[in-house]
Amino acid sequence: MSQSLVEVRSAGFRYATRVIFEALDLDVNAGEVLTVLGPNGCGKSTLLRCLAGELKLSEGSIRIDGEELERLDAPARARKVAILFQEHQPTFPFSALDVVTMGRTPYLGTFGAPSAHDRQLAEQALEQFGLLHLKDRAYTALSGGERQLVLLCRTLVQEPDVILLDEPTAHLDFKNQVRCLELIGMLAGRGVALVSTSHDPNHAFLFAGRALLMQADRSVLIGVPSDIINSASLAATYGLEVGVFSIPRAPPRQNLTFCSPW
Amino acid sequence: MRRWALIAMILVPLAVLYVSLFVGRFTVPAADVARILASRLWPIARDWPASAETIVLQIRLPRAILAMFVGAGLSVSGAAFQGMFRNPLVSPDILGVSAASGFGAALALLLSRGAFALELVAFLFGILGVGLTYLLARTYRSTPVLMLVLSGVIVAAFFSALLSGAKYLADPDSKLPAITYWLLGSLNGSSMQTLKLVLPPIILGGAGLMLVRWPLNILSMGDEEARSLGVSTDRLKGIIIVCTTLITAAAVSVCGIVGWVGLVIPHLARMWVGPDHRALLPAACSIGATYLLLIDDVARTASASEIPLGILTAIVGAPFFAYLLRKTQGGWQ
Amino acid sequence: MRNESLWVVAAWLLATSPMQTSRAQVTREVTDAAGRVVTLPSTVNRVADAWHANNALVLMLGGADKLVATTVQAQRQPWLRKLYPRIDQVPAAFNAAGDLNVETLLGARPDVILMAYDGALPRWSAAVEAYHVPIVLMPNTSLEGLKTTARITGTVLGPREAEVAEDYIRYFDANIRRVRRETERLSAGQRPKVLHTSSAGILTADGLDTVIDDWIRLAGGRNAADVTGNGRPVTLEQVAAWDPDVIIVGTAPNQLSRKAILEDPRWREIKAVKNGNVLVNPSGAYLWDRHSAEAALQVLWAAKMIHPELFSDLDIKRETINFYAKYFHHALTDDEYSSIVNATAP
Numbered sequence: 029m030s031q032s033l034v035e036v037r038s039a040g041f042r043y044a045t046r047v048i049f050e051a052l053d054l055d056v057n058a059g060e061v062l063t064v065l066g067p068n069g070c071g072k073s074t075l076l077r078c079l080a081g082e083l084k085l086s087e088g089s090i091r092i093d094g095e096e097l098e099r100l101d102a103p104a105r106a107r108k109v110a111i112l113f114q115e116h117q118p119t120f121p122f123s124a125l126d127v128v129t130m131g132r133t134p135y136l137g138t139f140g141a142p143s144a145h146d147r148q149l150a151e152q153a154l155e156q157f158g159l160l161h162l163k164d165r166a167y168t169a170l171s172g173g174e175r176q177l178v179l180l181c182r183t184l185v186q187e188p189d190v191i192l193l194d195e196p197t198a199h200l201d202f203k204n205q206v207r208c209l210e211l212i213g214m215l216a217g218r219g220v221a222l223v224s225t226s227h228d229p230n231h232a233f234l235f236a237g238r239a240l241l242m243q244a245d246r247s248v249l250i251g252v253p254s255d256i257i258n259s260a261s262l263a264a265t266y267g268l269e270v271g272v273f274s275i276p277r278a279p280p281r282q283n284l285t286f287c288s289p290w
Numbered sequence: 291m292r293r294w295a296l297i298a299m300i301l302v303p304l305a306v307l308y309v310s311l312f313v314g315r316f317t318v319p320a321a322d323v324a325r326i327l328a329s330r331l332w333p334i335a336r337d338w339p340a341s342a343e344t345i346v347l348q349i350r351l352p353r354a355i356l357a358m359f360v361g362a363g364l365s366v367s368g369a370a371f372q373g374m375f376r377n378p379l380v381s382p383d384i385l386g387v388s389a390a391s392g393f394g395a396a397l398a399l400l401l402s403r404g405a406f407a408l409e410l411v412a413f414l415f416g417i418l419g420v421g422l423t424y425l426l427a428r429t430y431r432s433t434p435v436l437m438l439v440l441s442g443v444i445v446a447a448f449f450s451a452l453l454s455g456a457k458y459l460a461d462p463d464s465k466l467p468a469i470t471y472w473l474l475g476s477l478n479g480s481s482m483q484t485l486k487l488v489l490p491p492i493i494l495g496g497a498g499l500m501l502v503r504w505p506l507n508i509l510s511m512g513d514e515e516a517r518s519l520g521v522s523t524d525r526l527k528g529i530i531i532v533c534t535t536l537i538t539a540a541a542v543s544v545c546g547i548v549g550w551v552g553l554v555i556p557h558l559a560r561m562w563v564g565p566d567h568r569a570l571l572p573a574a575c576s577i578g579a580t581y582l583l584l585i586d587d588v589a590r591t592a593s594a595s596e597i598p599l600g601i602l603t604a605i606v607g608a609p610f611f612a613y614l615l616r617k618t619q620g621g622w623q
Numbered sequence: 624m625r626n627e628s629l630w631v632v633a634a635w636l637l638a639t640s641p642m643q644t645s646r647a648q649v650t651r652e653v654t655d656a657a658g659r660v661v662t663l664p665s666t667v668n669r670v671a672d673a674w675h676a677n678n679a680l681v682l683m684l685g686g687a688d689k690l691v692a693t694t695v696q697a698q699r700q701p702w703l704r705k706l707y708p709r710i711d712q713v714p715a716a717f718n719a720a721g722d723l724n725v726e727t728l729l730g731a732r733p734d735v736i737l738m739a740y741d742g743a744l745p746r747w748s749a750a751v752e753a754y755h756v757p758i759v760l761m762p763n764t765s766l767e768g769l770k771t772t773a774r775i776t777g778t779v780l781g782p783r784e785a786e787v788a789e790d791y792i793r794y795f796d797a798n799i800r801r802v803r804r805e806t807e808r809l810s811a812g813q814r815p816k817v818l819h820t821s822s823a824g825i826l827t828a829d830g831l832d833t834v835i836d837d838w839i840r841l842a843g844g845r846n847a848a849d850v851t852g853n854g855r856p857v858t859l860e861q862v863a864a865w866d867p868d869v870i871i872v873g874t875a876p877n878q879l880s881r882k883a884i885l886e887d888p889r890w891r892e893i894k895a896v897k898n899g900n901v902l903v904n905p906s907g908a909y910l911w912d913r914h915s916a917e918a919a920l921q922v923l924w925a926a927k928m929i930h931p932e933l934f935s936d937l938d939i940k941r942e943t944i945n946f947y948a949k950y951f952h953h954a955l956t957d958d959e960y961s962s963i964v965n966a967t968a969p
Contacts, residue, residue: 080518082514082517082518101522102517102520102521102522103520104520105520106518106519106520107520109518110518111518113514113515113518117512118511119376119377119510119511120373120376120510120560120565121564121565122507122564122565122566126507126566127511130507130508130511130519131519133504133505133508133519133520133521134519134520136504138502138505138522139501139502139504139505140504141503141504141568142504186519314860314864315858315860315861315864316860316861316863316864317864339892340892341863341866341892341893344863344888344889344891344892345860345863345892348888348889349859349860349863349889350860402879404879404883405883458718458719459719460719461696461699461719462675462696462719464821466719467825467827467854468825468827471825471827471856472825476825476856478825478826478856478858478859479825481887481888481889482888590858590860590861594848594849594850594855594857594861595828595850595855595856595857596856596857596858596861598856
C-alpha cells in the first residue's frame with residue numbers, strides 16, 4: 029500500500045494533565061482535503077499546530093511524505109508543510125508581493141535573500157489567483173478577505189506537500205468565502221494534501237476527502253463525510269439538533285449535501 | 291532600491307563628514323583644512339602650523355568618524371529591534387544595555403582608572419546587562435518577546451538603582467559631575483585610539499545585522515508565522531540581540547547615553563524606503579550617521595562649553611517624534 | 624520621608640522642651656552671608672558642619688573638638704584624618720551631596736549648623752529650624768568670601784577661635800598683598816593664560832566668577848577659559864583654541880590626569896604641554912584650590928608657579944611647614960610635604 033502524504037500514528041497531546049486528543053490515527057493523501065470539525069475549544073487548532081510541527085506531540089508520531097516531522101529542521105519542515113493561521117496581526121506595510129515572496133524563505137538558507145526568480149514565482153502565484161492588481165498595495169491596507177487570499181498565494185509559493193488551514197473562511201464575507209473554498213479546491217487539484225479546520229460542517233462536503241469530527245468527550249470520528257456526518261454524530265459533536273439534507277442533481281454530478289440546525 | 295537613493299545614502303554622509311572637518315572652535319582657514327586632508331593622500335609642502343594639523347587630523351577627524359559610526363550603529367540597532375519586537379516604540383536600550391553600561395562607567399569613574407578602563411568597563415557592563423536580561427527571559431523552550439521586554443525593564447531598573455548608589459558615593463567636587471556629564475552623552479573623548487577600540491564591535495555587529503535582513507522581514511510578521519516559514523526564531527533573535535548589543539555597548543562606552551537616535555531614525559528611514567529591512571537597515575545607517583554628525587557639530591561648536599549630546603538629541607528628537615506620531619496617527623504609513 | 628521626619632522632630636521637641644527654654648536665655652546675634660540675623664547661644668560647644676571644606680577651617684581655628692556632626696566628604700579627606708583622627712568618630716549626618724539625615728543630626732544635639740551659601744537655603748532648613756537649631760550660611764565663591772567665612776566661623780565658635788580667625792585673616796591678607804604687589808603692575812600681555820581643569824573622567828574647565836578665577840588673576844595670570852562657573856565641560860578643540868600657557872590639574876586623580884595630558888598626542892601642540900607647564904594642584908586638609916582654608920597658601924603657590932621670576936624668594940615649602948605648625952599644630956616631614964604638594968595621600 030502506498031504511503032500517505034500525511035501519516036499520523038497514535039498521536040496524543042496534552043497540556044500538563046489536560047488531554048486534548050489521544051491515540052489518534054489518520055492519513056491524508058495527495059489531492060485530499062481533510063476537514064476537521066468540532067466545537068470551539070475542542071483542540072482543532074492544537075491538532076493543526078502539531079501537524080505543523082509548532083507543538084510537540086506528547087506521544088505518537090507524525091510523518092510527512094515518509095519523514096518524521098520531529099526530525100526535520102525548521103527550513104526542511106517549512107518546505108514540506110505550510111500553515112495558514114486564523115489570527116493575523118500585520119505590523120509593517122509590506123507590499124502584497126513582498127508578503128507572497130516571503131513564502132520562498134524555506135528555500136533561501138539562513139542568510140539568503142530572494143532572487144528575481146523568487147519574485148517571479150510570487151507574481152505568478154498572485155496572477156493565478158487573480159490577485160495581481162494587489163501586488164504593490166500595502167498588505168496592512170487590504171481588507172481581511174484580500175489578506176487571506178494573499179496568504180493562500182504565499183502557501184502556494186512555499187511549494188509544500190501539505191497545507192494546513194485554520195478556519196480559513198472565518199472573518200470573510202460571503203463572496204470571499206466562496207472564493208477561498210474554490211482556491212482550496214484548486215490547491216487540492218494540484219496534488220497537495222490539505223487539512224482544514226472549519227466551524228461549518230458543510231465544508232466537509234465540498235471537497236474530495238475525509239472528515240474528522242472531534243467530539244466533546246474527546247472521541248474522534250474519521251471517515252468519508254457522507255458516512256460519518258449525520259444527525260447523530262453532529263448532535264454528539266455540537267450538542268445541537270442538526271438535519272442533514274441531500275438534494276439530487278443530474279448525473280454525473282453528485283448529490284448536493286448540506287446540514288442545517290432544525 | 292532606486293539607484294539615486296542608493297547613491298544619496300553613500301554620498302550625503304561623506305559630504306557632511308567632509309564639511310564637519312572645516313567647523314570648530316579653533317580657527318583653521320578652510321584652505322589649510324583642505325590641504326591638510328590632501329596631504330594624507332599625496333605629498334604637499336607643509337606650511338600650516340602643527341597645531342592646525344593636530345586639530346584637523348587628531349581631534350576633528352576621529353570625532354567625526356566616531357559620530358558617524360555611533361549614529362549609524364544606534365539607528366540600525368533600533369531598526370532591527372523595532373522589527374524584532376514588532377513595536378514602533380522600541381529603542382536599542384530596551385534590553386538594559388544603557389543602564390548597565392552607565393553603571394559600569396560610574397564605577398570606573400569612582401575608581402579613577404583612566405579613559406581606556408572606563409570604556410572597557412562600560413562596554414563589558416553593557417554586555418553583562420543584556421546577558422542578564424536574556425537569561426531572565428528564557429522560558430522552557432524559547433525567549434518570547436514579552437519576556438525580553440519585561441526582563442529588560444527589570445535589569446535596567448536594577449542597574450539604575452546601582453547607578454544612583456554610585457552617584458551617592460561620589461565626591462561632589464569631581465567624580466559626581468564627571469558621572470553626571472558622562473551620562474548626558476559626549477564624544478569628548480574621541481581619538482584615533484578610541485576609534486581602534488570601538489569600531490570593530492560596531493562594524494562586526496552591523497555586518498551581522500546586514501546578513502539577516504531578509505529573515506528579519508519574516509520575523510517582523512510574528513514569531514509563529516516566521517517559524518512556519520522555516521525561520522529558527524530563537525537563533526535569529528539571538529543573533530540580532532548579540533549584534534545590537536555589540537553595537538550599542540560599544541557606542542555607549544565611548545559616547546555615554548545618547549537617546550532618541552535609535553528610536554527616531556528608523557522611523558525616518560522607514561518613511562523613506564519602506565519597511566523592507568533589506569533597504570531599511572542601510573538607510574537607517576546612512577541617516578543615523580548624518581544626523582549624529584550634524585548634532586555633534588553643533589554640540590562642539592555652538593558655545594565654548596560643550597553641549598551634551600544627549601540633551602541635543604532629546605531636544606531635537608522628542609518634538610520630531612511627536613510630529614511623526616501626529617502625522618501617522620499612530621499607524622505605520 | 625518629610626512627614627516622617629517632622630513626626631520625629633515633634634517628638635523630640637516635646638521631649639526636650641525644658642532644655643530649650645534654658646538655652647534660649649543667653650544669646651548673641653550673628654549676620655550670615657544670606658543677610659539673615661541668626662540668634663546663637665552665647666557659648667557654642669556643639670557644632671554641626673555641613674560644608675566639606677569648612678571642617679578643616681574649624682580644625683585650624685582650634686574648634687575641632689566641638690564638632691558633633693560632619694560630612695561624609697570631609698571624613699574622607701586623607702589629610703584631615705591624619706591631622707585630626709577623631710573625625711572618624713564624628714557622625715556624618717551630611718552626605719556627599721549635602722543632604723541631611725535628620726535623625727543623626729538630632730542625635731548629635733548641635734548648637735549651630737554651619738553651611739555654605741550658594742544663593743538658596745538648603746532643602747532641609749525648614750525641618751531643622753522647626754526645632755530651633757540655628758543655621759549659619761557662609762559665602763564660598765570668592766577669595767574675599769573665604770575670609771568672611773573664616774571670620775563668621777570664628778565668631779560662631781567662640782572668642783578664642785575668633786581670635787585665631789583674625790590672625791588667619793591677617794596672614795591671608797598679608798599673602799594677598801605680597802602677591803598683589805608684584806602682579807598688579809602686570810599688563811594683559813604679561814599675564815600667562817592659565818587653564819584650571821579637573822579631568823576626572825570628562826574634560827572640564829573652571830571659568831569666571833569662581834574662587835579659582837580669583838586666585839589665577841591674583842597670582843598674575845589670566846583665566847584661559849572664557850566660560851562661567853565651575854566644572855564646565857569643554858571640548859579638546861576649545862582648549863586648543865584657548866592654547867593656555869599653564870595647565871593646572873585640580874582634584875583627584877591629579878597625577879593620573881597630568882600624565883594622561885602629557886602623553887596624549889592630541890594635547891601635544893598646546894603651549895602648556897610643549898613647555899612642560901602642566902601642574903598638579905596641591906591638596907592637604909582640603910583641596911587647596913577650592914574654597915579651603917589653605918587658600919592662603921594657594922595664592923602663594925599659584926603666584927610662584929605662574930610667575931617664578933617674580934617670586935624667586937618665595938619658599939612654598941617653608942610657608943607650608945610654618946602654616947601647618949601654627950594652625951594645625953603638626954610638624955610636617957619632607958615626605959608629608961611632598962604628598963601635600965603632589966596631591967597624593969599621606
